[in-house]
Amino acid sequence: MLKLLKYALYDILKSRFALIYTFFLFLIAVSVYQISDDLGKVSLSLMNILIMIVPLIAAVxxxxxxxxxxxxxxxxxxxxxxxxxxxxxxxxxxILMLSLSILIGFGLPMLVWGADSGLLILLGVGVVLSAVFAGFAFLASVMTRDKAKAIGVSLALWIYFSLVYDGLVLYLIYSFADYPLEKPTLALVLLNPVDLGRILMLMQLDISALMGYTGAFFRQFFSSNTGWLIASSALLIWIVFPNWIALKVFGKRDF
Amino acid sequence: MISVNSISKKFGKQQVLHDFELRFEAGHSYAVMGPNGSGKTTLIKSILGMVLPDSGEILVDGQSIQGHTAYRQQIGYMPQIGRYPSNMKIGQLFSMMKDMRPEVKEYDLDLVNQFELEMIKDKAMGTLSGGTRQKVSAALAFLFQPKVLILDEPTAGLDPIAVEILKAKIQKERKEGKLILITSHILNDLEELTDQAIYLFEGEVFFNDSIESLKEITGEGRFSPAIAKLMQWTLKKKTSTKSLTHA
Known part of the structure; x- marks a missing residue:
């Protein structure tokens, strides 16, 4: 197993993609740090970029x-x-390569200009999202026999979780605005790894106060130990479940 | 040594293997023949565990291969089209394959030396010509001195000198009592290298016996005409079944 991992890693690190990706993330982080001294703003900007880019790159x-x-x-x-x-x-x-790129690309500027707990959670969210979308991508790959189709499915999943899902949630919230929606929204958040990562990040920042009553409810939930436990188990399931199915399909696939 | 017990395999709607019953014994050399798409490669890949049959089982040394991988240590496999990581160098490929079988300490370097692969060990696999890649595949198949050799169209794409080297090597291993399985469309090669004939047709085993009895049954003295006759019979069978279904 370790031998196989060694050769697989060797091959990936040789592909030059790892280097470009790391450098790209590094460049983003450095420029964001140049714009503002306020760590809260830095984390918010970095989060917005990370939450879109990392799943996309991981999937493709x-x-x-x-x-x-x-x-x-x-x-x-x-x-x-x-x-x-x-x-x-x-x-x-x-997963190792994608995580290392984030840890180095975002981590180095943090070492230089400082970081708070929010930025550290940001790194964690980046690693988790990489693992989740690598899982989706492997699932799409083992289920199809055609590279283009597999990339299409991966991209569709990315669009769904990053864009479409939020639209659906907003639509639901507006349609049922007359009812108390805190708990249903919380459940809906757990069903989307990207949203989950985003909320976990936002809870570390002061702007969650701007989110009104739902924000306060979320803050209360995610700052409690049970809240953290539920959120991290949900993320863990999001990592393990697609990969587990992909593994099952891979085990029965003909080559 | 290897027994294939009524395995069947479908790819979508196409029945590629239908109820295969075959025995491969050590000390024999088998020619697996049949038109394109008759299931030769699927049969071989099933034995290697790369294709999983829908039903039936394959036994190696009396043990089912399902869920097992250790038996592959005894098999040297030369694929029809050798596909290798393109930015890996020949030398790295060999050391990686050795790394995969750490128990084997003594390597059979006959083909490596005769094909002079040592001289091009720094070339990346992606830059090699088809023939050179075949040489690498052949050298890898023999490298670990396996008891079973499975060669899928071994001479296709090789130059005449390399073909002779490879054939001499196969003969040598045959004399040492190894089990050899060869698929090929080049009947002359098969006649030289094998003593048992298996003819597949449309996913079924049409003929499975020694080459001697093949000649006897077909009434031909030589190998090629005997196979030609076998092919005619399969075609007749096909038209007769067709006329039956249309009736």
Whole structure:
């Protein structure tokens, strides 16, 4: 398993994409830090960028990586190694690379110009979202036999969770504005990993006061221990579940 | 040594393997023949566990291969189209494959030396020609001195010198009592290298016996005409079943 991971990582780090992605994130972080001295504003700007870009890159990169490495995967399957190990080594390599890029790209400027708890949570959210969308991408890849189709499915999932879902939630909130909506909204947030990441971040900032009664309710929920526990288990499920299904499909796939 | 017990496989609606019953014994060399799309590669990939049959089971040394991977240590596989990570160098590929089987300490470097792969070990796999890639595949298949050799169209794409080297190597391994499975469309090669004939047609085993009895049954003295006759019979069978279904 470690050997397979070693070769998979070696291949990824050689692909030059990792370097470009890290540098890109680094550039964003540096420029945001230049604009403002207020750490709260910095985290808010970085969050807005991260919440859009990181899932997108994770989804597209993981899909292309799977298809580009199909040869390697086939070669390994004819060797005395288990399928589950081949799959997990590829998955972990992708998640590791994406996480390292965020940790280095965003982390280095933080080391230089300082960070608060909000920025640290931002790093965590970035890593988690990378893992979630890598999972979606691997699921899309093992279910299809065509690279273009798999990328299409990954992108559709990204659009759904990043844009469409919020629209649906807003529509629901407006339609049922006469009813108390705190708990349903909370449930709806748990059903979207991107929103969950965003709310977790916002709760660290003062602007949650601007969100009215719902904001206060959220703040109360997410600052309690049970709230944190529920939120992190929801994120954990979002990481494990797609990957687990992808693993099952991979185990039965013909090569 | 390898027994294939009534395996069937469908890809979508197409029945690729239908109720296959085959035995492969050590010390024999098998020619697996059949038109394109008759299920040769699917059969081989099923034995390797890359394709999972819908029903039936495959036993290697009396043990079902389902869920097992250790048996692949005994198999050297040369794929029809060798597909390798393109930015990996030949030398790295070899050391990686050795790394995958740490128990094997003694390597069979005959083909590596004769194909002079050592000299181009710094070339990336993606830059190699099809023939050179075939040489790498062949050298890898023999590298770990496996008991079973599965060669999927081994001579396709190789230059005449390389073909002779490879054939001599196969003969040598045959004399050592290894189980060899070859698919090919080049009948002359098969006649030289094998003693058992398996003919697949439209997902079914049409013929499975020694080459001697193939010649006897078809009444032909030589291998190629015998196979030609077999092919004619399959075509006849096809038209007769067609006329039945139309009736």
């Amino acid at each position: 990169f993981a899909t292309t990586h799977f298809y580009n490495n199909l040869e390697f995967i086939e070669l390994m399957l004819a060797q005395p190694v288990k399928r589950i190990q081949v799959f997990l080594s590829q998955l972990f390599a992708v």
